[in-house]
Amino acid sequence: MNGYQMQIAQLRDRVITEPKSVGTGDLSTFAGVWINSNPETTGVARMVITQSGSQFSLRVYAIGPEGLIDWGSVDVNVFTATPSSHGVAGFTCLYDFGFVETRLQAMILKGLIVLAQIHRFKDGGDRVDYFVREYFALEHGRY
Numbered sequence: 001m002n003g004y005q006m007q008i009a010q011l012r013d014r015v016i017t018e019p020k021s022v023g024t025g026d027l028s029t030f031a032g033v034w035i036n037s038n039p040e041t042t043g044v045a046r047m048v049i050t051q052s053g054s055q056f057s058l059r060v061y062a063i064g065p066e067g068l069i070d071w072g073s074v075d076v077n078v079f080t081a082t083p084s085s086h087g088v089a090g091f092t093c094l095y096d097f098g099f100v101e102t103r104l105q106a107m108i109l110k111g112l113i114v115l116a117q118i119h120r121f122k123d124g125g126d127r128v129d130y131f132v133r134e135y136f137a138l139e140h141g142r143y
Contacts (some may be wrong), residue, residue, distance in 0.1 A: 029088055030056060030078075034113050034136035043132055044115065049076075058093055058104070071095055099123040112137055 034047040045068060046061040056078060060071040074093045081089040090107035100123070105116040113136040120129045 029108060030091065030113075033139040035139050037112070037135040037137055041134060043117065044134060044136075047113070047115070047136060056091060058091075060095070060104075099125075 030049045031051045032049060034049065036043075036045050042063050044060055044062050048059040048061075050057045050059075050073075056076045057073045058076050059073040061068040062071060063069070072095075074095060076091040076093040078088050078091045080087060088108070090105065092103065092105045095102045095104070099121065101120045103118040103120075105118070106113050108114075115134050115136060117132040117134070118129075119132070121127045
């Protein structure tokens with residue numbers, strides 16, 4: 001790069017004004033119970049997102065052979081759409097089950113959470129790593 005020290009990887013990375021932290025008022029967009037829009041899913045069925053101050057936690061429930069499997073609760077890292085944005089655009093977190101590592105990446109799009117799941121097996125078996133994308137709607141309790 002001819003002695004130039006790169007400070008941005010794309011034009012979007014540039015911040016014209018002073019960057020601010022994510023506004024806590026915007027974080028509540030994610031809090032609640034999110035249900036998979038596919039009733040026939042064999043993966044994540046439900047996510048419960050809770051907020052304590054400016055920190056989020058995620059609890060995942062996946063489809064198992066005899067009912068739901070509770071993955072437990074993990075903290076999530078929250079992201080904005082650009083370095084100078086104030087609203088929450090998405091989050092990421094990691095579940096490590098020993099035999100498999102599952103990274104979740106989520107974004108809100110048109111009132112839905114679009115959840116990307118990256119599964120990497122670590123047990124040396126015959127299973128190959130895989131990627132899944134599913135859509136979740138906020139449980140509204142109206143009916």
